[in-house]
Amino acid sequence: MNPICKAVLLVMCSVLVLTISDPVHMLVFVALVLAAKERYRARGVMTKGIIVFSATIFLAQAVFNHSGEEIARWFVFELTTGGVTDGITIAGKFLSLIMMSWVFVATTTPADLSSALTSAGFPYRYAFLPALSMRFVPVFRFELAAVREAQVTRGMRLDMSLRGVARSARYTTIPMLMTAMSKVNAVAASMSGRGFGMHATRTQLKPVKMTASDLAFLAASGASVVLAFFVTRCPSLQVV
Amino acid sequence: MRYENRSRPAVDGLTFRVEPGEFVLLMGGSASGKSTAMQAICGFIPEIIHAVRDGTVEVDGQVFEDATSASKVVCMVQQDPETQFCTETVEDEVAFGPENFNMPRGSVRAAVDDALASVGASHLLDRRLSTLSGGEKQKVAIASMLSVGPKLLILDEPTSNLDPRSMGDVVTAIDSLRRDRKMTIVVVEHRPGQFTDLASRAMTMERGRLVVDRRRGEPGFADALARPACRQAVTGNHPGATTVASARGIRFGIGGVTILHDVSFDLRERSIVALMGENGAGKTTLLKILTGLLHPQSGSIRVFGHEFGARSRAEPWAIGRDVGFVFQNPNHQIFERTVEREVKFASGNYGVPEDEAMAAVGRFEAAEQVRRFVHPHCLSFGQKRRVNIASASSHGPGLVLMDEPFAGQDSANAAAICDMIWELRASGKTTVVVTHDVDFARRFCTDVLLMRAGTVVRSGPVADVPEGDWDGLFSREGT
Numbered sequence: 001m002n003p004i005c006k007a008v009l010l011v012m013c014s015v016l017v018l019t020i021s022d023p024v025h026m027l028v029f030v031a032l033v034l035a036a037k038e039r040y041r042a043r044g045v046m047t048k049g050i051i052v053f054s055a056t057i058f059l060a061q062a063v064f065n066h067s068g069e070e071i072a073r074w075f076v077f078e079l080t081t082g083g084v085t086d087g088i089t090i091a092g093k094f095l096s097l098i099m100m101s102w103v104f105v106a107t108t109t110p111a112d113l114s115s116a117l118t119s120a121g122f123p124y125r126y127a128f129l130p131a132l133s134m135r136f137v138p139v140f141r142f143e144l145a146a147v148r149e150a151q152v153t154r155g156m157r158l159d160m161s162l163r164g165v166a167r168s169a170r171y172t173t174i175p176m177l178m179t180a181m182s183k184v185n186a187v188a189a190s191m192s193g194r195g196f197g198m199h200a201t202r203t204q205l206k207p208v209k210m211t212a213s214d215l216a217f218l219a220a221s222g223a224s225v226v227l228a229f230f231v232t233r234c235p236s237l238q239v240v
Numbered sequence: 241m242r243y244e245n246r247s248r249p250a251v252d253g254l255t256f257r258v259e260p261g262e263f264v265l266l267m268g269g270s271a272s273g274k275s276t277a278m279q280a281i282c283g284f285i286p287e288i289i290h291a292v293r294d295g296t297v298e299v300d301g302q303v304f305e306d307a308t309s310a311s312k313v314v315c316m317v318q319q320d321p322e323t324q325f326c327t328e329t330v331e332d333e334v335a336f337g338p339e340n341f342n343m344p345r346g347s348v349r350a351a352v353d354d355a356l357a358s359v360g361a362s363h364l365l366d367r368r369l370s371t372l373s374g375g376e377k378q379k380v381a382i383a384s385m386l387s388v389g390p391k392l393l394i395l396d397e398p399t400s401n402l403d404p405r406s407m408g409d410v411v412t413a414i415d416s417l418r419r420d421r422k423m424t425i426v427v428v429e430h431r432p433g434q435f436t437d438l439a440s441r442a443m444t445m446e447r448g449r450l451v452v453d454r455r456r457g458e459p460g461f462a463d464a465l466a467r468p469a470c471r472q473a474v475t476g477n478h479p480g481a482t483t484v485a486s487a488r489g490i491r492f493g494i495g496g497v498t499i500l501h502d503v504s505f506d507l508r509e510r511s512i513v514a515l516m517g518e519n520g521a522g523k524t525t526l527l528k529i530l531t532g533l534l535h536p537q538s539g540s541i542r543v544f545g546h547e548f549g550a551r552s553r554a555e556p557w558a559i560g561r562d563v564g565f566v567f568q569n570p571n572h573q574i575f576e577r578t579v580e581r582e583v584k585f586a587s588g589n590y591g592v593p594e595d596e597a598m599a600a601v602g603r604f605e606a607a608e609q610v611r612r613f614v615h616p617h618c619l620s621f622g623q624k625r626r627v628n629i630a631s632a633s634s635h636g637p638g639l640v641l642m643d644e645p646f647a648g649q650d651s652a653n654a655a656a657i658c659d660m661i662w663e664l665r666a667s668g669k670t671t672v673v674v675t676h677d678v679d680f681a682r683r684f685c686t687d688v689l690l691m692r693a694g695t696v697v698r699s700g701p702v703a704d705v706p707e708g709d710w711d712g713l714f715s716r717e718g719t
Contacts, residue, residue, distance in 0.1 A: 185288060193307050
């Protein structure tokens with residue numbers, strides 16, 4: 001599918017998920033996104049950190065949000081319908097947005113995205129930016145790991161206390177900055193040295209153009225999202 | 241040419257003319273100005289790298305205002321191919337230049353095929369760049385410049401970081417450009433190495449000036465290409481009998497791919513061990529396992545008092561007290577804002593007494609003739625590397641691991657590193673040095689650990705390696 005169609009669908013679904021207020025609708029939506037994530041093998045996103053953060057959002061709402069009717073009480077903790085409902089919807093929104101974005105990244109190559117944007121009329125200098133950024137994500141991840149390894153082997157313990165994180169950040173910033181600056185210079189020289197920016201337009205060896213089936217898919221998806229929006233807003237279809 | 245905030249020019253009064261079809265070997269130590277001069281020829285200076293430039297640069301009879309317009313006739317393959325790639329696949333990378341020149345699609349396809357064929361890399365067309373070996377990446381980097389059709393090709397240290405086999409492949413590819421395409425080529429290198437037979441002209445720069453310029457056949461040409469001898473270890477180079485570290489049956493893999501299998505060896509006290517092998521043989525992985533940064537799937541390791549392996553993990557920071565690690569990239573391991581604080585970094589973390597830490601700072605200051613309050617990033621590339629070594633060993637670890645410490649270093653800097661290794665040995669330490677330099681291993685080290693495809697194929701004293709075997713160490717058959 002054309003990456004622009006996927007990007008538009010991602011934006012529409014993101015808007016939709018932000019409007020969902022019914023926890024059952026939210027759970028259905030999360031399940032659909034999870035299915036898509038498995039379908040496209042976008043594994044790796046359900047990292048421990050994201051799961052823990054989502055659970056924290058849910059628990060924070062459940063414990064501190066006292067709206068609605070009481071469900072249960074345990075010492076000073078009060079569980080209410082409002083707290084649980086808001087916990088599910090807010091944590092669900094967070095999870096859905098992360099997973100949808102990951103499905104997009106996992107199913108779209110940077111080159112295809114830049115090619116699709118150029119074919120759609122974007123100036124190629126700007127259309128190339130997302131591709132270049134995505135190209136350097138694994139590079140900087142590797143660099144960061146190398147800096148941290150160097151710190152650890154010289155006796156720096158990476159504890160997660162506020163002080164530990166601040167200390168780690170202090171000793172990570174300079175090496176990463178130095179690395180980033182040298183890489184930016186090298187890639188800029190490499191691109192200019194091969195004529196990037198010489199002409200107003202640029203040949204595309206493998207152009208990604210919008211096809212009729214892409215447009216049909218986009219129209220069908222758009223209609224589905226709009227329908228889903230009205231379903232979630234319809235009072236008679238609100239479960240909670 | 242003078243960089244901003246520098247009083248001394250990087251290149252001073254440089255005048256030369258390269259004739260079509262020449263193969264120029266431009267040599268010189270670190271900071272001699274050779275890369276700066278070439279960056280100016282390509283228009284990178286002053287457009288991308290800011291420096292003040294006087295004089296004129298003319299390529300193919302034209303004066304170019306910037307790198308983009310110069311790219312029509314001159315291209316430069318930079319030191320690290322990894323950093324100059326701006327796409328994800330071989331095909332996209334090699335097509336990048338012709339696409340920018342707005343060539344018709346059929347011509348782009350033809351340019352890509354032709355460039356890859358020129359360096360013997362047609363089989364890599366559909367590969368992702370991240371899956372290539374070091375030598376393959378270098379070939380693709382060269383092809384990505386060739387596809388533009390330059391008249392002058394500049395290669396900045398094209399064989400640094402490559403094992404002898406990959407180095408040979410890259411040199412063969414460059415030789416075919418010289419022989420078959422009659423291209424004008426400038427190779428920038430610290431030492432002539434494998435380009436000795438290819439060069440039609442040898443130039444040497446020192447402190448920004450051209451001090452030697454000889455064409456083949458002229459008197460002094462052979463002298464200009466004479467390789468400085470590798471520093472020889474002093475006699476009496478016998479390690480102790482005590483084993484300081486040992487590994488038994490180490491196996492390690494990632495994502496179903498086995499990187500190390502059944503690796504076993506011992507390291508003797510006061511030995512200097514050359515850890516050798518092709519790119520991707522598992523050398524760096526092995527060092528990381530020795531420091532606890534990676535955990536083996538099976539096997540066990542004993543380093544001084546630390547015993548760990550598949551069943552029991554050890555904290556890297558705890559092992560670091562006894563095992564110092566010098567990583568490949570100097571910039572990854574400079575954390576502090578003065579040389580003094582940098583050298584004392586590990587000592588402070590391990591609670592080494594202040595007077596001992598300051599003694600290490602004093603030794604470094606005396607050896608390098610630099611002031612302790614200088615920012616480490618203001619040092620030369622060679623000095624940065626030596627700050628790394630000083631910092632990784634200032635707290636007195638009994639074993640120091642160095643991952644390719646000679647990469648990108650000129651002869652003088654390599655000799656200074658050898659001095660530091662020798663001092664470590666004199667103080668009773670064991671050193672493991674990852675290197676591709678057979679000469680260094682043969683003349684300076686006490687032991688050799690040769691790896692191939694994740695296994696140790698030779699382990700023991702250098703003296704036990706028959707003289708005739710050294711050249712075959714990296715061949716598939718030789719062990």
